[in-house]
Structure formats: C-alpha cells, structure tokens
Amino acid sequence: MRIFEIAAFAVRGLTANKMRSGLTTLGILIGVASVILLIAVGNGASSAVQQSIAGLGTNILTISPQRAQPGTTAKPLTTADAAALVGQDSPAVKYASPVVSAQATAGYGDTTHDIGQFIGSDPRYFDTTNSAVAQGNLFSDNDVQQARKVVVIGATVAAQLFPGLDPVGKSVLVNNIPFTVVGVLAAKGSSGLQDADDLAVAPLTTTQNALTGYGGLTQIVVQARSADALPDAQAQVTTILNGRHKTTGTADYRILSQDQLLTARTATTETFTVLLASVAAISLLVGGIGITNIMLVTVTERIREIGIRKAVGAPRSSILGQFLIEATLLSLFGGALGVAAGVVGSRFTIAGIQPVLVPSSVLLAFAVSALIGLFFGSYPASRAAKLRPIEALRHE
Amino acid sequence: MSPVIEVRDLRKTYGSGDTAVHALRGLDLTVQKGEYIAIMGASGSGKSTLLNILGCLDVPSGGEYLLDGIDTGEFDEEQLSLLRNRKIGFVFQSFNLVPRTTALANVELPLVYAGVRRAQRRERALAALDLVGLRDRTHHRPNELSGGQQQRVAIARALVTSPAIVLADEPTGNLDTDSSREVLGILDRLNATGRTVVLITHEDEVAAHAMRTVRVVDGRVAGVLV
Ligand SMILES: Nc1ncnc2c1ncn2[C@@H]1O[C@H](COP(=O)(O)OP(=O)(O)OP(=O)(O)O)[C@@H](O)[C@H]1O
Numbered sequence: 211m212r213i214f215e216i217a218a219f220a221v222r223g224l225t226a227n228k229m230r231s232g233l234t235t236l237g238i239l240i241g242v243a244s245v246i247l248l249i250a251v252g253n254g255a256s257s258a259v260q261q262s263i264a265g266l267g268t269n270i271l272t273i274s275p276q277r278a279q280p281g282t283t284a285k286p287l288t289t290a291d292a293a294a295l296v297g298q299d300s301p302a303v304k305y306a307s308p309v310v311s312a313q314a315t316a317g318y319g320d321t322t323h324d325i326g327q328f329i330g331s332d333p334r335y336f337d338t339t340n341s342a343v344a345q346g347n348l349f350s351d352n353d354v355q356q357a358r359k360v361v362v363i364g365a366t367v368a369a370q371l372f373p374g375l376d377p378v379g380k381s382v383l384v385n386n387i388p389f390t391v392v393g394v395l396a397a398k399g400s401s402g403l404q405d406a407d408d409l410a411v412a413p414l415t416t417t418q419n420a421l422t423g424y425g426g427l428t429q430i431v432v433q434a435r436s437a438d439a440l441p442d443a444q445a446q447v448t449t450i451l452n453g454r455h456k457t458t459g460t461a462d463y464r465i466l467s468q469d470q471l472l473t474a475r476t477a478t479t480e481t482f483t484v485l486l487a488s489v490a491a492i493s494l495l496v497g498g499i500g501i502t503n504i505m506l507v508t509v510t511e512r513i514r515e516i517g518i519r520k521a522v523g524a525p526r527s528s529i530l531g532q533f534l535i536e537a538t539l540l541s542l543f544g545g546a547l548g549v550a551a552g553v554v555g556s557r558f559t560i561a562g563i564q565p566v567l568v569p570s571s572v573l574l575a576f577a578v579s580a581l582i583g584l585f586f587g588s589y590p591a592s593r594a595a596k597l598r599p600i601e602a603l604r605h606e
Numbered sequence: 607m608s609p610v611i612e613v614r615d616l617r618k619t620y621g622s623g624d625t626a627v628h629a630l631r632g633l634d635l636t637v638q639k640g641e642y643i644a645i646m647g648a649s650g651s652g653k654s655t656l657l658n659i660l661g662c663l664d665v666p667s668g669g670e671y672l673l674d675g676i677d678t679g680e681f682d683e684e685q686l687s688l689l690r691n692r693k694i695g696f697v698f699q700s701f702n703l704v705p706r707t708t709a710l711a712n713v714e715l716p717l718v719y720a721g722v723r724r725a726q727r728r729e730r731a732l733a734a735l736d737l738v739g740l741r742d743r744t745h746h747r748p749n750e751l752s753g754g755q756q757q758r759v760a761i762a763r764a765l766v767t768s769p770a771i772v773l774a775d776e777p778t779g780n781l782d783t784d785s786s787r788e789v790l791g792i793l794d795r796l797n798a799t800g801r802t803v804v805l806i807t808h809e810d811e812v813a814a815h816a817m818r819t820v821r822v823v824d825g826r827v828a829g830v831l832v
Pocket residue numbers: 604620621627628629647648649650651652653654655656
C-alpha cells in the first residue's frame with residue numbers, strides 16, 4: 211500500500227465533496243486574510259502617526275495653556291508672552307510663533323467646506339511645521355502687521371473648493387468674511403487618523419480680528435537654534451514664562467518637546483495597535499473555531515466511510531494518512547488563498563489608512579490556521595480509526 | 607478435516623447494568639472448510655452479532671473464536687485488518703458501499719489495501735463485476751444503482767480478494783425473487799470453488815442452498831438441521 215494510493219483517496223475524498231471542501235477552504239481563507247489585514251491596518255496607522263510627528267523636526271517645543279489649579283486663576287498665553295520668549299534672556303530660542311486655531315467654514319461660489327483646522331500665526335509657523343508652498347506664496351510679516359485678509363490653504367481645502375482651478379488670487383468666504391488665497395501648501399498626506407492637508411493658515415492678527423477674538427493663544431510654537439539647544443531652550447522658556455505668569459507651584463502652561471509628543475502619540479497608537487491585535491486574535495480564534503467545526507463535521511460525517519474501509523481491511527495507518535492528507539491539502543490551500551487575499555487587500559487604503567504588512571503576522575495567521583486544520587482534521591479521524599469497524603459503521 | 611471456524615461459549619453483551627443486552631449467551635459453532643452454512647433464527651436472536659464477530663468486525667465479550675485454529679483474541683489491530691482484507695469477504699445486509707464512489711472503485715477498494723498494482727486491480731475488479739453481471743454498470747455510483755445492483759456490487763467487493771471465507775448477512779433480504787436467485791447462484795458457485803460460505807437468512811428457500819442450517823435462539827445454537 212503506497213502513499214500515492216492514500217493521497218489519491220484523499221484527493222478523491224475532497225473532489226467528491228466539493229461543497230464541503232469549498233466551505234472549509236473559505237473558512238480558513240477568511241480567518242487568515244482578516245488577521246493579516248487587521249494587523250496591517252494597525253501597523254499602517256501607527257507608522258503614519260509616527261511619520262507625521264517625525265515631520266515636525268527635532269528642535270520644536272510646543273507650549274499650551276493648562277487649566278487653572280483650584281484657588282488660582284490661570285493666565286492665558288498671550289502674544290506678548292510669545293514675543294518675550296525671543297531675546298537676550300533666551301539665546302537658545304530662535305523663534306516663537308503665537309498660534310490660535312478656530313472652527314471655520316470656507317465657501318467659494320456654491321461650494322462650502324468645513325476646514326479641519328483654521329490656524330492663525332506668523333510666517334515662521336510654516337518653517338516650524340515643515341510646510342512648503344506648492345503654488346503662490348506664503349503670507350509675510352507685513353501681512354501680519356497690517357492684518358490683511360489673506361490665507362494659505364492646504365491641498366485638501368484647495369481640492370474641495372477649487373476643483374480644477376488655480377486657487378491663488380481667488381477670494382474665499384471664511385465664516386462669511388472674504389479672504390484672498392495667496393498660496394497652496396504642498397500635500398503632506400493623511401497621518402492616519404487626521405488629514406494633515408485639511409487646513410488653512412492666516413495671519414494671527416487677521417484671525418483674531420475676524421474669527422477668534424483677542425482671547426488667549428492656543429499654542430506658542432518655539433523653535434530652538436538646534437536640536438542640541440532644545441534642553442537649554444526649554445529651561446529658558448520656563449524661566450521667562452514663570453516670571454511673566456508669576457508661577458508658584460504648578461504652572462498654568464505646559465511645554466512639550468517633539469520627543470515627548472512622539473512618546474505620547476506613540477502610546478496612543480500603541481493602544482490602537484493592541485486593540486487591533488486583540489480584534490485580530492479574536493478573529494483568529496473565531497476562524498479557528500470555524501475550521502475546527504467544519505473539520506469535525508467532515509470527519510463525523512465520514513465515520514461510516516471509515517467503518518467501510520476498515521471492514522474491507524484498511525489498516526489504521528492508511529485511514530489516518532488519508533484524513534491527514536485531506537486536512538493538509540485543505541489547510542494549505544485555504545491558508546495560501548487567505549495569505550493572497552490578505553496581501554492583495556492590504557494594497558488598498560482602508561478607512562483612510564494605508565495598511566503596512568507585518569511579515570510575522572502572515573506567518574502566524576498561516577501557521578495557526580494550518581495547525582488548527584491539521585489537528586482537528588486528523589485528531590477525530592484518528593479516534594474514528596481506532597473504533598472497531600462495526601462501531602464505526604453503526605455511527606450516525 | 608480441520609475446522610476453519612470454531613466458536614466456543616461465545617458471549618456478547620451490549621451495554622452494562624440494568625440496560626445490558628445479552629445478545630450471545632454461550633454459543634458454540636464449528637464450521638468445516640468448504641462448508642455452506644445457513645444461520646436462521648428470530649429477529650433479535652443474535653445472528654448479526656455472531657456474524658460480525660466471525661468477520662472480525664467486532665470482538666466478543668467472552669468465549670473463544672478460533673480462526674484456522676488460532677485464537678483471534680491474540681491478534682493485534684494490524685493482523686485483524688490483514689485478516690479482514692485477505693481471508694474474509696463480508697456482505698452487509700445494508701450494502702455499505704462508499705458513497706459518491708463508482709462501483710468499480712468500490713470493488714477495487716480491498717485490493718488497494720492489499721497492495722495490488724493498478725492494472726491488475728482493475729482487471730480483477732472488472733472480472734468480479736462481470737461475475738455478478740454488472741459489467742455495464744462499472745462507472746455508476748451507489749445512488750445510481752438499484753438495491754439488487756448495490757447488493758451485487760457489495761458481493762463483488764467481498765469476493766474480489768478471493769477470500770477463503772465469505773460471510774453474508776441477509777444478502778437477499780432486500781431483493782426480489784430474480785435478484786435473489788442471481789445472488790444465491792453466485793454464492794453457490796463460490797462454494798463450489800471451495801470457499802466456506804456462512805449466510806444469515808429468514809427464508810427456507812435460501813437456507814435450502816446450504817449444506818446445513820444452524821438455528822439461533824436467544825443467543826445460543828438451538829439445533830442443527832442437516
Ligand atoms: N450495538 C448494539 N447496542 C445494543 N444492543 C444491540 C446492539 N446491536 C445489537 N443489539 C441487541 O442485540 C440483540 C441481537 O441483535 P442482532 O442484530 O444480532 O439480531 P439479529 O438476530 O441479527 O436480528 P435480525 O434478524 O432482526 O437482524 C438484539 O436484542 C439487539 O437489540
């Protein structure tokens with residue numbers, strides 16, 4: 211009795227039950243593909259966030275207001291604070307840009323668009339955020355002084371409001387106030403959870419005039435002279451602000467370096483990845499149970515056949531071999547299709563996220579489903595092969 | 607002549623405790639080589655239980671079963687499957703063909719496990735199908751065959767390995783008179799070539815083909831008619 215004959219039985223067993231074989235393959239396919247895809251999406255999201263933070267540059271400090279401690283009044287961050295940060299007392303600081311942000315709806319002709327971020331700042335803001343201009347120009351310090359109603363828009367806003375048109379020189383209505391578009395920023399791409407190109411930047415003065423009023427700043431973005439000067443810059447900024455805000459105890463502002471920002475954001479994306487990984491683990495489990503189920507049904511359905519084969523003299527080893535080969539073929543075939551589906555699927559953008567394949571997840575998904583298929587294909591078969599022929603024949 | 611089958615004080619109990627069924631209660635039977643025996647008895651008397659044990663498809667709860675003088679209790683799993691494959695041809699009352707598989711492949715099955723090569727296997731399976739008059743049905747699947755035809759495929763499968771013993775459990779139970787006659791003719795011819803035949807039947811005309819009839823009553827042999 212050669213292995214070839216047993217393999218032929220296995221192949222005939224599979225082709226004689228096309229529906230069952232097809233469903234088993236499908237079950238394994240879905241299990242493997244969903245695990246690969248989910249992990250790729252999680253990985254894609256976190257690497258996008260990391261890239262967008264890395265794009266900020268390594269010599270940036272972000273100062274944002276903190277809520278007041280009970281019993282004290284928090285001073286808002288002001289333009290004067292920002293101005294005070296550059297000077298003799300802070301040799302390590304190169305610029306400090308005051309930043310306000312607003313909710314704004316822009317309209318051009320019949321089209322309107324809710325802008326993701328409407329920012330008011332000075333021209334240094336473009337430098338600190340690594341924003342390059344693609345069309346037209348950035349606004350100037352003079353525009354800020356004169357509070358001119360000019361705006362630089364991101365690629366998404368340009369595409370939404372001016373499809374097929376050159377936006378430069380056009381007039382948009384921002385919350386019904388006309389602004390002239392002077393430039394369009396180069397696209398940065400989606401950073402996973404938010405679109406970095408869905409923004410508009412106008413002079414600080416104009417924004418305060420027209421949109422936010424003269425309250426506190428949302429942020430002060432400080433650029434140090436170099437990455438090495440960052441700790442010095444942080445110390446100097448802290449001294450100056452503590453002096454101006456007469457800080458005792460807990461400060462009413464918070465300074466974050468790009469490093470800390472990265473750590474904070476990485477922590478969030480890690481949570482996200484862990485979440486997706488647990489979803490993937492669950493889907494692997496569910497897929498595994500599906501495979502187990504279908505394999506068990508398959509073997510149970512065929513215990514009579516096992517009885518017949520034993521009655522005409524099949525040794526236990528050949529029955530085991532036949533079912534093992536059947537399970538192997540199904541698992542490998544379904545697993546390979548699942549890997550193919552997962553790899554192809556990860557080429558598409560899913561919910562705004564470009565998935566990035568994790569090779570080990572491919573291996574894991576394939577191995578787990580193949581092992582489950584093998585085990586639950588052969589274990590019940592081996593139990594059935596141990597039955598006396600008459601017991602197997604009587605099985606219903 | 608030495609007996610090919612010798613059964614002493616054979617017992618078989620299904621289940622245990624209050625629900626235990628004593629299907630065989632100390633049955634003795636000796637079958638000589640080349641004999642043709644009919645087993646008769648009321649429904650539930652233990653005939654199928656006996657035949658299954660004789661075919662090494664089941665094991666007794668007590669007593670001895672000597673096959674060619676050797677106690678079958680001594681055989682291991684591998685030797686038992688070899689016995690079922692080479693020495694015994696079993697015809698089930700309910701056919702027990704592999705579903706979705708052609709008549710030819712069903713008849714070839716024991717030969718595959720016997721390690722017979724492909725070409726020779728085909729030749730012998732076709733010859734066996736020829737013998738049962740199904741040469742023109744070789745590529746039909748069980749669900750495309752009538753009951754009588756399925757029974758004949760099952761007989762072809764039982765005799766394809768040229769076993770020394772053919773055991774048949776009510777082989778004509780589901781068949782009309784013509785089909786019965788054909789099946790009995792085949793068994794007669796097998797016996798004429800020296801094979802030992804044991805069959806179970808409820809019909810006197812069928813039993814008339816045998817050399818002797820064994821009556822089973824309540825799991826014991828009640829009497830032997832010559
Ligand atoms: N697997 C089993 N489990 C429990 N009881 C069984 C089992 N097989 C048979 N029996 C019982 O054993 C007794 C003998 O059964 P057996 O099948 O040998 O009868 P039989 O003589 O072949 O009857 P029939 O002529 O109806 O085929 C019956 O009472 C039956 O209910």
